[in-house]
Amino acid sequence: MSPRTPRSSDDAALESGQRRATINDIARLSGVSKKTVSRVINRSPSVRPETREKIDAVIAKYGYAPDPQARGLAFRRSFLIGLIYDNPNPQYVVNMQLGLLDGMRGSGYELVVHPCDRGSTTLVPDIRAFIERQKLFGVVLTPSVSEDEGVAEMLRETGCEYVRVASLAVDTAEHMIVTMDRHGGMLAGKRLAELGHRRLGFVSGPATFRSSHERREGFEEGLKAHGAILAPEFVAEGAYTFESGLAAASRLLAMTPRPTAIFAGNDEMAAGVLHAARKAGLSVPEDLSVIGFDDFQIASRVWPPLTTIRAPTREVGRLAAERLIGSLGDEALDPRSRQTTLVERESTAPPKG
Amino acid sequence: MSPRTPRSSDDAALESGQRRATINDIARLSGVSKKTVSRVINRSPSVRPETREKIDAVIAKYGYAPDPQARGLAFRRSFLIGLIYDNPNPQYVVNMQLGLLDGMRGSGYELVVHPCDRGSTTLVPDIRAFIERQKLFGVVLTPSVSEDEGVAEMLRETGCEYVRVASLAVDTAEHMIVTMDRHGGMLAGKRLAELGHRRLGFVSGPATFRSSHERREGFEEGLKAHGAILAPEFVAEGAYTFESGLAAASRLLAMTPRPTAIFAGNDEMAAGVLHAARKAGLSVPEDLSVIGFDDFQIASRVWPPLTTIRAPTREVGRLAAERLIGSLGDEALDPRSRQTTLVERESTAPPKG
């Protein structure tokens, strides 16, 4: 064994991939100071092009990636993005996560999940502790916790970046991705009115969710444009759950005359409407048309497969992540990327007679 | 304004909660060195009880929590736990996440999600890059990526802690949480045989998922114990998806004689079996009994509501997290915490005639 200086032994470990390169290695191998490497990492404009190229080449050669912990310690913040949610639907949550990951890909950020309970008395301090402990770069909030002003106020105080996903602009544009729930409701109303329905029922989500109101108001707009209206007695409040949809629809279907079509605020409740119809001895779509909202898997698993409104949750997630990390361009201005669409299956038909 | 030393101005910020306490503050305010505070944080036994109490009191007073980034930098690893999954079912993913969070609560670790594609040619290097970049403390893997030996081999090389959730012990006990898929299959077989069925069909998951085989073998065991058997021609391979369940069941139901009961490898495929039955003009459960597996939401949304096997995914997630961070006691030895159970709804009945 010939004696070796620490440096050359270090380099051997580096070459063989035994040891990950640090900013010091890149600086030494590029013949510059680590501060200059730091400038390249952070895309500072004040680096000579030749210097930058030389450093980039060394970075590429050794597959160098800066350590997020060390960077975070110096920056006094982490490279973590939190998803704060209280939406109980698993498919919504997973689609949102996938969308956020789409938008974060290659950015060096990671996604940390944080379900919460809006009913908790410690909601705001709990979220605050999460953010401060991890020094989160930013958070994305989804309905209904995204609609909470107490949480938003705390977020502004802490200086944590945030984006709220909601069906209405409840904050300034840079903090918002607005979903098109009203538009989706309008599509449902339009379609049912076009089919000739005039006695229409609506099973709403809970009043505490802004989307419940947006979907309803859109529905009424769509009906009105085609000469139909939503009678107040044909509105039943649900809770975005299967059971609540079943109960609400049972009430509507017990009325005389009963509605010939029901728009449910989401697919879960629409599945409940199907069960209520079956219990009332009604065939769908012959005796009753049903439209849901979301186009989650359940929509095509029930019988008959549900006509529903597809909400582009994954795309919305991508936009939210891109807005948060600042990589979102003019696309946000183009509503097509957030558009809802009508998916016609077998639960809708013209009214009988 | 009287002149103040930096120290007292620091303290003012601390008292008012403007500034978070650091290990230096706690050391100074406790009259010890920061190394001793570090010992308390890390539960080193070699601290005098009185010293420990004094420091604990100061920590509590200022609500001190060590900075995970600084700690991570010094430890050369982070306090992040990765969930690496390729299971396509949203409810599985969300239940698993909730379970992991249950097991991690109060531990100071955070959950980072990382979906992956087992079919990707860069699967192993992708996961490796994720682990090394973030210096993850550990990862939890769920089926089917948890069954991948290439991934497990890489994990051992990196020295990253890991726990594999799978339906069979594919690793040593400290790296495993074994789910009781075989037992669940047995419950399904037992129940259908008890009801008197003798021509039984099975719609399997994909051969690449270990659970497909466990559920089938358990099913056969359950049948055999009650004098029934699974004929090879009544086995159709699916892919754990609704469409594959529909197609597989259509084949089984076209046979003469056809099965009087079908056990599907999961609820999604069982929903497909219900659609196939409807298209074949068969009533469930009068003409055909159906049992699913999972007891996800879909099981109670379809018509008729599905008899199924409940798998305690959230509990399994909690056990996996506790095993990973070392807080799991003897509970893992008690299969009751992972037990599957039969949930009887309306899709099962004795065979006609």
Add this chain to the structure above:
DNA sequence: CTGAAAGCGCTTACAG
């Protein structure tokens, strides 16, 4: 455009 010094908030290795 580039760099040397100091610091982010912890732990390790060593000493006593």
Add this chain to the structure above:
DNA sequence: CTGAAAGCGCTTACAG
């Protein structure tokens, strides 16, 4: 049982 020094891998603030 306790502590002073050095270091983890970065960035900020300052200087040139």
